[in-house]
Amino acid sequence: MSKIIKSKFKNKSYNIEIENNSVIKKLTKIIKDNNNNKVHIIIDKKVKYLIKNFKNYSNVNIILTNAGENIKSFNFYKKISNDIITYGIDRKSLLIGIGGGTIGDLSGFIAATILRGINFILIPTTLLSQVDSSVGGKNGINTIHGKNLIGTFYQPTKVIIDPAILNTLSNRELKSGYAEILKHALINDAKFFYWLEKYYKKILMLNKTTMEEAIYKSIKIKNKYILTDPEEKLVSENSRSMLNFGHTFGHALETFYKYKKKLTHGEAISIGMFMESKLSYSIGKLSKTDLNKIKNHLLNCGLPIKDKNSHSSIFFNILLKDKKNYGKNINLVLLKKIGKSYFKRNLNIKIIKQNII
Ligand SMILES: NC(=O)c1ccc[n+]([C@@H]2O[C@H](COP(=O)([O-])OP(=O)(O)OC[C@H]3O[C@@H](n4cnc5c(N)ncnc54)[C@H](O)[C@@H]3O)[C@@H](O)[C@H]2O)c1
Ligand SMILES: [Zn+2]
Structure with a gap:
Protein backbone atom coordinates (compact mmCIF):
# COMPACT_ATOMS: atom_id res chain seq x y z
CA MET A 1 0.00 0.00 0.00
CA SER A 2 1.22 3.47 -0.80
CA LYS A 3 2.06 5.80 2.09
CA ILE A 4 2.88 9.50 1.86
CA ILE A 5 4.55 11.70 4.45
CA LYS A 6 4.50 15.44 3.88
CA SER A 7 7.50 17.54 4.75
CA LYS A 8 6.52 21.19 4.91
CA PHE A 9 8.95 24.08 5.29
CA LYS A 10 8.63 27.85 5.09
CA ASN A 11 9.51 28.07 1.42
CA LYS A 12 9.24 24.50 0.21
CA SER A 13 7.18 21.40 0.81
CA TYR A 14 7.59 17.96 -0.63
CA ASN A 15 6.32 14.41 -0.35
CA ILE A 16 8.12 11.34 0.85
CA GLU A 17 6.40 8.47 -0.95
CA ILE A 18 6.71 4.89 0.32
CA GLU A 19 5.45 2.08 -1.90
CA ASN A 20 6.65 -1.41 -2.77
CA ASN A 21 7.57 -2.09 -6.41
CA SER A 22 6.95 1.49 -7.46
CA VAL A 23 10.25 2.97 -8.49
CA ILE A 24 10.55 2.05 -12.18
CA LYS A 25 6.99 3.18 -12.86
CA LYS A 26 7.58 6.49 -11.06
CA LEU A 27 10.95 7.11 -12.73
CA THR A 28 9.40 6.51 -16.16
CA LYS A 29 6.76 9.14 -15.43
CA ILE A 30 9.28 11.67 -14.13
CA ILE A 31 11.45 11.28 -17.23
CA LYS A 32 8.41 11.54 -19.52
CA ASP A 33 7.25 14.71 -17.72
CA ASN A 34 10.75 16.19 -18.18
CA ASN A 35 11.24 15.36 -21.85
CA ASN A 36 12.02 19.03 -22.59
CA ASN A 37 14.57 19.26 -19.79
CA LYS A 38 17.93 17.72 -19.11
CA VAL A 39 17.75 14.96 -16.51
CA HIS A 40 20.98 13.96 -14.77
CA ILE A 41 20.95 10.69 -12.88
CA ILE A 42 23.73 9.84 -10.41
CA ILE A 43 23.28 6.16 -9.65
CA ASP A 44 25.02 3.40 -7.69
CA LYS A 45 26.29 0.71 -10.10
CA LYS A 46 24.72 -1.94 -7.85
CA VAL A 47 21.21 -0.77 -8.75
CA LYS A 48 21.79 0.16 -12.39
CA TYR A 49 18.97 -2.19 -13.45
CA LEU A 50 16.59 0.53 -12.29
CA ILE A 51 17.50 2.81 -15.21
CA LYS A 52 18.06 0.29 -18.00
CA ASN A 53 15.01 1.64 -19.91
CA PHE A 54 16.41 5.17 -20.08
CA LYS A 55 19.85 4.52 -21.54
CA ASN A 56 19.05 5.78 -25.01
CA TYR A 57 17.11 8.89 -24.05
CA SER A 58 18.86 11.92 -25.52
CA ASN A 59 17.94 14.21 -22.60
CA VAL A 60 19.05 11.76 -19.88
CA ASN A 61 22.64 11.87 -18.62
CA ILE A 62 23.45 8.74 -16.63
CA ILE A 63 26.39 8.93 -14.24
CA LEU A 64 27.20 5.47 -12.88
CA THR A 65 29.40 5.33 -9.80
CA ASN A 66 30.52 3.04 -7.03
CA ALA A 67 29.23 3.99 -3.59
CA GLY A 68 31.14 4.43 -0.33
CA GLU A 69 32.53 7.09 1.95
CA ASN A 70 35.32 7.90 -0.55
CA ILE A 71 32.87 9.40 -3.07
CA LYS A 72 31.87 12.10 -0.57
CA SER A 73 35.00 14.00 -1.56
CA PHE A 74 36.18 17.17 -3.32
CA ASN A 75 37.42 14.98 -6.17
CA PHE A 76 34.11 13.31 -6.90
CA TYR A 77 32.25 16.57 -6.39
CA LYS A 78 34.47 18.19 -9.02
CA LYS A 79 34.37 15.29 -11.46
CA ILE A 80 30.60 14.80 -11.39
CA SER A 81 29.77 18.53 -11.41
CA ASN A 82 32.01 18.91 -14.47
CA ASP A 83 30.30 15.95 -16.18
CA ILE A 84 26.92 17.56 -15.56
CA ILE A 85 27.98 21.00 -16.81
CA THR A 86 29.64 19.48 -19.90
CA TYR A 87 26.47 17.53 -20.72
CA GLY A 88 24.37 20.67 -20.38
CA ILE A 89 22.41 22.22 -17.57
CA ASP A 90 19.99 25.07 -16.97
CA ARG A 91 17.64 26.13 -14.18
CA LYS A 92 14.97 23.66 -15.30
CA SER A 93 17.31 20.69 -15.23
CA LEU A 94 16.60 17.89 -12.82
CA LEU A 95 19.09 15.87 -10.80
CA ILE A 96 18.08 12.43 -9.53
CA GLY A 97 20.25 10.67 -6.95
CA ILE A 98 19.72 6.89 -6.79
CA GLY A 99 21.72 4.97 -4.19
CA GLY A 100 22.56 4.74 -0.53
CA GLY A 101 23.46 7.56 1.85
CA THR A 102 26.80 8.31 0.24
CA ILE A 103 25.26 8.88 -3.20
CA GLY A 104 22.41 10.82 -1.58
CA ASP A 105 24.77 13.11 0.35
CA LEU A 106 26.99 13.77 -2.66
CA SER A 107 24.18 14.27 -5.17
CA GLY A 108 22.27 16.49 -2.73
CA PHE A 109 25.33 18.69 -2.33
CA ILE A 110 25.77 18.92 -6.11
CA ALA A 111 22.05 19.70 -6.59
CA ALA A 112 22.25 22.43 -3.94
CA THR A 113 25.31 24.15 -5.33
CA ILE A 114 25.24 23.74 -9.09
CA LEU A 115 23.63 26.88 -10.59
CA ARG A 116 22.94 27.74 -6.93
CA GLY A 117 20.38 24.94 -6.73
CA ILE A 118 18.42 22.82 -9.20
CA ASN A 119 15.48 20.42 -8.83
CA PHE A 120 16.45 17.30 -6.98
CA ILE A 121 14.74 13.94 -6.53
CA LEU A 122 16.13 11.38 -4.16
CA ILE A 123 15.66 7.63 -4.52
CA PRO A 124 17.34 5.92 -1.55
CA THR A 125 18.29 2.27 -2.08
CA THR A 126 19.69 1.13 1.29
CA LEU A 127 17.59 0.73 4.43
CA LEU A 128 19.78 3.32 6.15
CA SER A 129 19.14 5.89 3.44
CA GLN A 130 15.42 5.07 3.26
CA VAL A 131 14.83 5.59 6.98
CA ASP A 132 17.37 8.25 7.69
CA SER A 133 19.66 10.07 5.25
CA SER A 134 17.06 10.75 2.53
CA VAL A 135 14.92 12.66 5.03
CA GLY A 136 15.84 16.09 6.33
CA GLY A 137 17.73 17.80 3.55
CA LYS A 138 21.24 17.50 4.98
CA ASN A 139 23.91 16.77 2.41
CA GLY A 140 27.67 17.00 2.32
CA ILE A 141 31.12 15.75 1.63
CA ASN A 142 34.03 14.79 3.88
CA THR A 143 37.43 16.43 4.29
CA ILE A 144 40.68 15.14 5.74
CA HIS A 145 39.64 16.90 8.97
CA GLY A 146 36.46 14.89 9.39
CA LYS A 147 33.14 13.72 8.08
CA ASN A 148 30.40 15.89 6.58
CA LEU A 149 32.32 19.11 7.26
CA ILE A 150 31.18 20.73 4.02
CA GLY A 151 27.55 20.69 3.02
CA THR A 152 24.21 22.46 2.99
CA PHE A 153 20.60 22.07 4.03
CA TYR A 154 18.73 21.56 0.76
CA GLN A 155 15.33 19.91 0.57
CA PRO A 156 14.56 17.70 -2.43
CA THR A 157 11.41 18.10 -4.54
CA LYS A 158 10.47 14.52 -3.81
CA VAL A 159 11.75 11.38 -2.10
CA ILE A 160 10.73 8.03 -3.59
CA ILE A 161 11.10 5.02 -1.32
CA ASP A 162 10.60 1.53 -2.67
CA PRO A 163 11.29 -1.13 -0.01
CA ALA A 164 11.45 -3.82 -2.73
CA ILE A 165 14.82 -2.36 -3.83
CA LEU A 166 16.23 -3.70 -0.55
CA ASN A 167 15.95 -7.32 -1.77
CA THR A 168 19.52 -7.18 -3.12
CA LEU A 169 21.00 -5.53 -0.03
CA SER A 170 23.41 -7.60 2.08
N1 LIG B 1 22.30 13.33 5.19
C1 LIG B 1 21.93 12.76 6.31
O1 LIG B 1 21.05 13.25 7.02
C2 LIG B 1 22.55 11.46 6.70
C3 LIG B 1 22.01 10.71 7.75
C4 LIG B 1 22.57 9.47 8.04
C5 LIG B 1 23.65 9.00 7.31
N2 LIG B 1 24.16 9.78 6.31
C6 LIG B 1 25.29 9.29 5.51
O2 LIG B 1 24.91 8.11 4.82
C7 LIG B 1 26.08 7.36 4.52
C8 LIG B 1 25.85 5.91 4.79
O3 LIG B 1 24.77 5.47 3.99
P1 LIG B 1 24.70 3.97 3.40
O4 LIG B 1 24.94 3.01 4.48
O5 LIG B 1 23.44 3.88 2.62
O6 LIG B 1 26.02 3.95 2.49
P2 LIG B 1 26.37 3.56 0.99
O7 LIG B 1 25.81 4.54 0.03
O8 LIG B 1 27.85 3.42 0.98
O9 LIG B 1 25.70 2.14 0.76
C9 LIG B 1 26.16 1.00 1.46
C10 LIG B 1 26.48 -0.15 0.49
O10 LIG B 1 25.28 -0.66 -0.07
C11 LIG B 1 25.39 -0.76 -1.50
N3 LIG B 1 24.02 -0.65 -2.03
C12 LIG B 1 23.24 0.45 -2.14
N4 LIG B 1 21.99 0.10 -2.52
C13 LIG B 1 22.00 -1.25 -2.70
C14 LIG B 1 21.01 -2.20 -3.06
N5 LIG B 1 19.72 -1.86 -3.25
N6 LIG B 1 21.38 -3.50 -3.17
C15 LIG B 1 22.66 -3.89 -2.91
N7 LIG B 1 23.63 -3.04 -2.51
C16 LIG B 1 23.29 -1.73 -2.40
C17 LIG B 1 26.33 0.35 -1.86
O11 LIG B 1 26.93 0.13 -3.12
C18 LIG B 1 27.34 0.28 -0.71
O12 LIG B 1 28.26 -0.74 -0.95
C19 LIG B 1 27.20 7.95 5.36
O13 LIG B 1 28.06 8.70 4.54
C20 LIG B 1 26.47 8.88 6.33
O14 LIG B 1 27.25 9.99 6.71
C21 LIG B 1 23.64 10.98 5.99
ZN1 LIG C 1 23.45 7.76 11.39
Whole structure:
Protein backbone atom coordinates (compact mmCIF):
# COMPACT_ATOMS: atom_id res chain seq x y z
CA MET A 1 0.00 0.00 0.00
CA SER A 2 1.22 3.47 -0.80
CA LYS A 3 2.06 5.80 2.09
CA ILE A 4 2.88 9.50 1.86
CA ILE A 5 4.55 11.70 4.45
CA LYS A 6 4.50 15.44 3.88
CA SER A 7 7.50 17.54 4.75
CA LYS A 8 6.52 21.19 4.91
CA PHE A 9 8.95 24.08 5.29
CA LYS A 10 8.63 27.85 5.09
CA ASN A 11 9.51 28.07 1.42
CA LYS A 12 9.24 24.50 0.21
CA SER A 13 7.18 21.40 0.81
CA TYR A 14 7.59 17.96 -0.63
CA ASN A 15 6.32 14.41 -0.35
CA ILE A 16 8.12 11.34 0.85
CA GLU A 17 6.40 8.47 -0.95
CA ILE A 18 6.71 4.89 0.32
CA GLU A 19 5.45 2.08 -1.90
CA ASN A 20 6.65 -1.41 -2.77
CA ASN A 21 7.57 -2.09 -6.41
CA SER A 22 6.95 1.49 -7.46
CA VAL A 23 10.25 2.97 -8.49
CA ILE A 24 10.55 2.05 -12.18
CA LYS A 25 6.99 3.18 -12.86
CA LYS A 26 7.58 6.49 -11.06
CA LEU A 27 10.95 7.11 -12.73
CA THR A 28 9.40 6.51 -16.16
CA LYS A 29 6.76 9.14 -15.43
CA ILE A 30 9.28 11.67 -14.13
CA ILE A 31 11.45 11.28 -17.23
CA LYS A 32 8.41 11.54 -19.52
CA ASP A 33 7.25 14.71 -17.72
CA ASN A 34 10.75 16.19 -18.18
CA ASN A 35 11.24 15.36 -21.85
CA ASN A 36 12.02 19.03 -22.59
CA ASN A 37 14.57 19.26 -19.79
CA LYS A 38 17.93 17.72 -19.11
CA VAL A 39 17.75 14.96 -16.51
CA HIS A 40 20.98 13.96 -14.77
CA ILE A 41 20.95 10.69 -12.88
CA ILE A 42 23.73 9.84 -10.41
CA ILE A 43 23.28 6.16 -9.65
CA ASP A 44 25.02 3.40 -7.69
CA LYS A 45 26.29 0.71 -10.10
CA LYS A 46 24.72 -1.94 -7.85
CA VAL A 47 21.21 -0.77 -8.75
CA LYS A 48 21.79 0.16 -12.39
CA TYR A 49 18.97 -2.19 -13.45
CA LEU A 50 16.59 0.53 -12.29
CA ILE A 51 17.50 2.81 -15.21
CA LYS A 52 18.06 0.29 -18.00
CA ASN A 53 15.01 1.64 -19.91
CA PHE A 54 16.41 5.17 -20.08
CA LYS A 55 19.85 4.52 -21.54
CA ASN A 56 19.05 5.78 -25.01
CA TYR A 57 17.11 8.89 -24.05
CA SER A 58 18.86 11.92 -25.52
CA ASN A 59 17.94 14.21 -22.60
CA VAL A 60 19.05 11.76 -19.88
CA ASN A 61 22.64 11.87 -18.62
CA ILE A 62 23.45 8.74 -16.63
CA ILE A 63 26.39 8.93 -14.24
CA LEU A 64 27.20 5.47 -12.88
CA THR A 65 29.40 5.33 -9.80
CA ASN A 66 30.52 3.04 -7.03
CA ALA A 67 29.23 3.99 -3.59
CA GLY A 68 31.14 4.43 -0.33
CA GLU A 69 32.53 7.09 1.95
CA ASN A 70 35.32 7.90 -0.55
CA ILE A 71 32.87 9.40 -3.07
CA LYS A 72 31.87 12.10 -0.57
CA SER A 73 35.00 14.00 -1.56
CA PHE A 74 36.18 17.17 -3.32
CA ASN A 75 37.42 14.98 -6.17
CA PHE A 76 34.11 13.31 -6.90
CA TYR A 77 32.25 16.57 -6.39
CA LYS A 78 34.47 18.19 -9.02
CA LYS A 79 34.37 15.29 -11.46
CA ILE A 80 30.60 14.80 -11.39
CA SER A 81 29.77 18.53 -11.41
CA ASN A 82 32.01 18.91 -14.47
CA ASP A 83 30.30 15.95 -16.18
CA ILE A 84 26.92 17.56 -15.56
CA ILE A 85 27.98 21.00 -16.81
CA THR A 86 29.64 19.48 -19.90
CA TYR A 87 26.47 17.53 -20.72
CA GLY A 88 24.37 20.67 -20.38
CA ILE A 89 22.41 22.22 -17.57
CA ASP A 90 19.99 25.07 -16.97
CA ARG A 91 17.64 26.13 -14.18
CA LYS A 92 14.97 23.66 -15.30
CA SER A 93 17.31 20.69 -15.23
CA LEU A 94 16.60 17.89 -12.82
CA LEU A 95 19.09 15.87 -10.80
CA ILE A 96 18.08 12.43 -9.53
CA GLY A 97 20.25 10.67 -6.95
CA ILE A 98 19.72 6.89 -6.79
CA GLY A 99 21.72 4.97 -4.19
CA GLY A 100 22.56 4.74 -0.53
CA GLY A 101 23.46 7.56 1.85
CA THR A 102 26.80 8.31 0.24
CA ILE A 103 25.26 8.88 -3.20
CA GLY A 104 22.41 10.82 -1.58
CA ASP A 105 24.77 13.11 0.35
CA LEU A 106 26.99 13.77 -2.66
CA SER A 107 24.18 14.27 -5.17
CA GLY A 108 22.27 16.49 -2.73
CA PHE A 109 25.33 18.69 -2.33
CA ILE A 110 25.77 18.92 -6.11
CA ALA A 111 22.05 19.70 -6.59
CA ALA A 112 22.25 22.43 -3.94
CA THR A 113 25.31 24.15 -5.33
CA ILE A 114 25.24 23.74 -9.09
CA LEU A 115 23.63 26.88 -10.59
CA ARG A 116 22.94 27.74 -6.93
CA GLY A 117 20.38 24.94 -6.73
CA ILE A 118 18.42 22.82 -9.20
CA ASN A 119 15.48 20.42 -8.83
CA PHE A 120 16.45 17.30 -6.98
CA ILE A 121 14.74 13.94 -6.53
CA LEU A 122 16.13 11.38 -4.16
CA ILE A 123 15.66 7.63 -4.52
CA PRO A 124 17.34 5.92 -1.55
CA THR A 125 18.29 2.27 -2.08
CA THR A 126 19.69 1.13 1.29
CA LEU A 127 17.59 0.73 4.43
CA LEU A 128 19.78 3.32 6.15
CA SER A 129 19.14 5.89 3.44
CA GLN A 130 15.42 5.07 3.26
CA VAL A 131 14.83 5.59 6.98
CA ASP A 132 17.37 8.25 7.69
CA SER A 133 19.66 10.07 5.25
CA SER A 134 17.06 10.75 2.53
CA VAL A 135 14.92 12.66 5.03
CA GLY A 136 15.84 16.09 6.33
CA GLY A 137 17.73 17.80 3.55
CA LYS A 138 21.24 17.50 4.98
CA ASN A 139 23.91 16.77 2.41
CA GLY A 140 27.67 17.00 2.32
CA ILE A 141 31.12 15.75 1.63
CA ASN A 142 34.03 14.79 3.88
CA THR A 143 37.43 16.43 4.29
CA ILE A 144 40.68 15.14 5.74
CA HIS A 145 39.64 16.90 8.97
CA GLY A 146 36.46 14.89 9.39
CA LYS A 147 33.14 13.72 8.08
CA ASN A 148 30.40 15.89 6.58
CA LEU A 149 32.32 19.11 7.26
CA ILE A 150 31.18 20.73 4.02
CA GLY A 151 27.55 20.69 3.02
CA THR A 152 24.21 22.46 2.99
CA PHE A 153 20.60 22.07 4.03
CA TYR A 154 18.73 21.56 0.76
CA GLN A 155 15.33 19.91 0.57
CA PRO A 156 14.56 17.70 -2.43
CA THR A 157 11.41 18.10 -4.54
CA LYS A 158 10.47 14.52 -3.81
CA VAL A 159 11.75 11.38 -2.10
CA ILE A 160 10.73 8.03 -3.59
CA ILE A 161 11.10 5.02 -1.32
CA ASP A 162 10.60 1.53 -2.67
CA PRO A 163 11.29 -1.13 -0.01
CA ALA A 164 11.45 -3.82 -2.73
CA ILE A 165 14.82 -2.36 -3.83
CA LEU A 166 16.23 -3.70 -0.55
CA ASN A 167 15.95 -7.32 -1.77
CA THR A 168 19.52 -7.18 -3.12
CA LEU A 169 21.00 -5.53 -0.03
CA SER A 170 23.41 -7.60 2.08
CA ASN A 171 22.24 -8.71 5.50
CA ARG A 172 25.01 -6.61 7.04
CA GLU A 173 23.80 -3.41 5.33
CA LEU A 174 20.21 -4.28 6.22
CA LYS A 175 21.07 -4.54 9.92
CA SER A 176 23.06 -1.34 9.64
CA GLY A 177 19.92 0.50 8.49
CA TYR A 178 17.87 -1.20 11.19
CA ALA A 179 20.13 0.43 13.80
CA GLU A 180 18.84 3.86 12.70
CA ILE A 181 15.22 2.65 12.93
CA LEU A 182 15.93 1.51 16.47
CA LYS A 183 17.52 4.88 17.25
CA HIS A 184 14.31 6.66 16.26
CA ALA A 185 12.32 4.43 18.62
CA LEU A 186 14.77 4.86 21.51
CA ILE A 187 14.86 8.65 21.39
CA ASN A 188 11.17 9.29 20.91
CA ASP A 189 8.71 6.43 20.88
CA ALA A 190 8.57 3.61 23.44
CA LYS A 191 5.53 2.07 21.71
CA PHE A 192 7.52 1.83 18.51
CA PHE A 193 10.36 0.13 20.43
CA TYR A 194 7.98 -2.57 21.71
CA TRP A 195 6.53 -2.92 18.20
CA LEU A 196 10.10 -3.49 16.94
CA GLU A 197 10.73 -6.07 19.66
CA LYS A 198 7.74 -7.96 18.27
CA TYR A 199 8.48 -7.56 14.56
CA TYR A 200 12.26 -7.17 14.14
CA LYS A 201 12.65 -10.69 12.71
CA LYS A 202 10.09 -9.99 10.00
CA ILE A 203 11.83 -6.72 9.17
CA LEU A 204 15.24 -8.36 8.90
CA MET A 205 13.68 -11.09 6.75
CA LEU A 206 12.38 -8.37 4.40
CA ASN A 207 8.70 -9.04 4.98
CA LYS A 208 7.20 -6.45 2.63
CA THR A 209 4.34 -5.04 4.66
CA THR A 210 6.21 -5.03 7.97
CA MET A 211 9.19 -3.33 6.32
CA GLU A 212 6.95 -0.68 4.76
CA GLU A 213 5.36 -0.04 8.15
CA ALA A 214 8.75 0.17 9.91
CA ILE A 215 10.09 2.64 7.35
CA TYR A 216 6.94 4.75 7.65
CA LYS A 217 7.00 4.84 11.46
CA SER A 218 10.70 5.62 11.47
CA ILE A 219 10.49 8.50 8.98
CA LYS A 220 7.52 9.96 10.86
CA ILE A 221 9.76 10.38 13.92
CA LYS A 222 12.69 11.85 12.01
CA ASN A 223 10.37 14.18 10.10
CA LYS A 224 8.85 15.46 13.34
CA TYR A 225 12.25 16.65 14.60
CA ILE A 226 13.12 18.15 11.24
CA LEU A 227 9.91 20.13 10.94
CA THR A 228 10.34 21.51 14.47
CA ASP A 229 14.03 22.30 14.06
CA PRO A 230 15.02 22.23 10.35
CA GLU A 231 18.50 23.69 10.82
CA GLU A 232 19.35 22.22 14.22
CA LYS A 233 19.16 25.49 16.13
CA LEU A 234 17.06 24.46 19.13
CA VAL A 235 18.69 23.33 22.36
CA SER A 236 15.64 21.69 23.90
CA GLU A 237 14.45 18.08 23.84
CA ASN A 238 12.74 18.89 20.53
CA SER A 239 16.08 19.67 18.93
CA ARG A 240 17.04 17.90 15.75
CA SER A 241 20.24 17.00 17.61
CA MET A 242 18.34 14.23 19.43
CA LEU A 243 18.84 12.29 16.19
CA ASN A 244 22.53 12.20 17.10
CA PHE A 245 21.89 9.65 19.84
CA GLY A 246 24.56 6.94 19.49
CA HIS A 247 26.48 9.10 17.05
CA THR A 248 28.95 10.83 19.40
CA PHE A 249 30.61 7.53 20.26
CA GLY A 250 29.68 6.01 16.90
CA HIS A 251 31.35 8.75 14.85
CA ALA A 252 34.45 8.58 17.07
CA LEU A 253 34.71 4.86 16.29
CA GLU A 254 34.26 5.51 12.58
CA THR A 255 37.01 8.13 12.72
CA PHE A 256 39.19 5.67 14.66
CA TYR A 257 38.86 3.17 11.82
CA LYS A 258 39.21 5.95 9.24
CA TYR A 259 35.93 4.94 7.62
CA LYS A 260 37.40 1.67 6.35
CA LYS A 261 35.13 -1.36 6.02
CA LYS A 262 35.86 -2.59 9.57
CA LEU A 263 32.55 -1.16 10.79
CA THR A 264 29.52 0.04 8.82
CA HIS A 265 27.92 3.30 9.95
CA GLY A 266 25.02 1.34 11.48
CA GLU A 267 27.36 -0.98 13.38
CA ALA A 268 29.31 1.99 14.73
CA ILE A 269 26.14 3.68 15.96
CA SER A 270 24.84 0.43 17.37
CA ILE A 271 27.94 0.32 19.60
CA GLY A 272 27.51 4.06 20.18
CA MET A 273 23.87 3.62 21.26
CA PHE A 274 24.81 0.91 23.73
CA MET A 275 27.70 2.96 25.17
CA GLU A 276 25.50 6.04 25.47
CA SER A 277 22.70 3.95 27.05
CA LYS A 278 25.20 2.53 29.53
CA LEU A 279 26.37 6.04 30.36
CA SER A 280 22.73 7.13 30.80
CA TYR A 281 22.32 4.28 33.29
CA SER A 282 25.61 4.92 35.12
CA ILE A 283 24.81 8.58 35.74
CA GLY A 284 21.45 7.57 37.19
CA LYS A 285 19.01 8.41 34.40
CA LEU A 286 18.15 5.19 32.58
CA SER A 287 16.85 2.20 34.55
CA LYS A 288 18.73 -1.11 34.59
CA THR A 289 15.61 -2.77 33.11
CA ASP A 290 15.58 -0.41 30.12
CA LEU A 291 19.33 -0.79 29.63
CA ASN A 292 18.94 -4.57 29.52
CA LYS A 293 16.05 -4.33 27.06
CA ILE A 294 18.21 -2.22 24.74
CA LYS A 295 21.17 -4.57 25.10
CA ASN A 296 19.07 -7.69 24.44
CA HIS A 297 17.38 -6.13 21.44
CA LEU A 298 20.69 -5.15 19.84
CA LEU A 299 22.09 -8.64 20.47
CA ASN A 300 18.95 -10.38 19.19
CA CYS A 301 19.25 -8.41 15.95
CA GLY A 302 22.88 -9.42 15.58
CA LEU A 303 24.10 -5.86 16.03
CA PRO A 304 27.39 -5.21 17.88
CA ILE A 305 27.44 -3.57 21.34
CA LYS A 306 31.16 -3.21 21.86
CA ASP A 307 34.46 -2.77 20.09
CA LYS A 308 37.92 -3.57 21.40
CA ASN A 309 39.13 -0.04 20.64
CA SER A 310 36.26 1.90 22.18
CA HIS A 311 38.17 2.43 25.43
CA SER A 312 41.54 3.30 23.96
CA SER A 313 43.22 6.64 24.56
CA ILE A 314 43.14 7.40 20.81
CA PHE A 315 39.39 6.87 20.88
CA PHE A 316 38.94 9.33 23.78
CA ASN A 317 41.14 11.89 22.03
CA ILE A 318 38.95 11.66 18.95
CA LEU A 319 35.89 12.07 21.15
CA LEU A 320 37.27 15.31 22.58
CA LYS A 321 37.80 16.73 19.10
CA ASP A 322 34.09 16.39 18.25
CA LYS A 323 32.94 19.77 16.93
CA LYS A 324 30.17 19.98 19.55
CA ASN A 325 32.61 20.02 22.49
CA TYR A 326 34.59 22.53 24.50
CA GLY A 327 37.78 21.66 26.39
CA LYS A 328 37.62 18.39 28.31
CA ASN A 329 33.84 18.36 28.45
CA ILE A 330 31.52 16.56 26.11
CA ASN A 331 27.98 17.36 24.96
CA LEU A 332 25.87 14.44 23.95
CA VAL A 333 22.37 13.00 23.77
CA LEU A 334 21.45 10.50 26.47
CA LEU A 335 18.30 8.60 27.46
CA LYS A 336 16.00 9.11 30.45
CA LYS A 337 14.10 6.00 29.47
CA ILE A 338 13.24 4.08 26.32
CA GLY A 339 11.47 6.62 24.11
CA LYS A 340 12.76 9.71 25.94
CA SER A 341 16.05 11.43 25.12
CA TYR A 342 17.68 14.60 26.46
CA PHE A 343 20.76 16.78 26.07
CA LYS A 344 23.58 16.22 28.51
CA ARG A 345 26.00 19.11 28.49
CA ASN A 346 29.55 19.47 29.72
CA LEU A 347 30.06 15.92 30.82
CA ASN A 348 33.68 15.59 31.85
CA ILE A 349 35.70 13.04 29.90
CA LYS A 350 36.93 11.52 33.21
CA ILE A 351 33.35 10.75 34.25
CA ILE A 352 32.69 9.23 30.86
CA LYS A 353 35.77 7.02 31.09
CA GLN A 354 34.77 5.82 34.57
CA ASN A 355 31.20 5.09 33.59
CA ILE A 356 31.39 3.24 30.32
CA ILE A 357 33.85 0.56 31.39
N1 LIG B 1 22.30 13.33 5.19
C1 LIG B 1 21.93 12.76 6.31
O1 LIG B 1 21.05 13.25 7.02
C2 LIG B 1 22.55 11.46 6.70
C3 LIG B 1 22.01 10.71 7.75
C4 LIG B 1 22.57 9.47 8.04
C5 LIG B 1 23.65 9.00 7.31
N2 LIG B 1 24.16 9.78 6.31
C6 LIG B 1 25.29 9.29 5.51
O2 LIG B 1 24.91 8.11 4.82
C7 LIG B 1 26.08 7.36 4.52
C8 LIG B 1 25.85 5.91 4.79
O3 LIG B 1 24.77 5.47 3.99
P1 LIG B 1 24.70 3.97 3.40
O4 LIG B 1 24.94 3.01 4.48
O5 LIG B 1 23.44 3.88 2.62
O6 LIG B 1 26.02 3.95 2.49
P2 LIG B 1 26.37 3.56 0.99
O7 LIG B 1 25.81 4.54 0.03
O8 LIG B 1 27.85 3.42 0.98
O9 LIG B 1 25.70 2.14 0.76
C9 LIG B 1 26.16 1.00 1.46
C10 LIG B 1 26.48 -0.15 0.49
O10 LIG B 1 25.28 -0.66 -0.07
C11 LIG B 1 25.39 -0.76 -1.50
N3 LIG B 1 24.02 -0.65 -2.03
C12 LIG B 1 23.24 0.45 -2.14
N4 LIG B 1 21.99 0.10 -2.52
C13 LIG B 1 22.00 -1.25 -2.70
C14 LIG B 1 21.01 -2.20 -3.06
N5 LIG B 1 19.72 -1.86 -3.25
N6 LIG B 1 21.38 -3.50 -3.17
C15 LIG B 1 22.66 -3.89 -2.91
N7 LIG B 1 23.63 -3.04 -2.51
C16 LIG B 1 23.29 -1.73 -2.40
C17 LIG B 1 26.33 0.35 -1.86
O11 LIG B 1 26.93 0.13 -3.12
C18 LIG B 1 27.34 0.28 -0.71
O12 LIG B 1 28.26 -0.74 -0.95
C19 LIG B 1 27.20 7.95 5.36
O13 LIG B 1 28.06 8.70 4.54
C20 LIG B 1 26.47 8.88 6.33
O14 LIG B 1 27.25 9.99 6.71
C21 LIG B 1 23.64 10.98 5.99
ZN1 LIG C 1 23.45 7.76 11.39
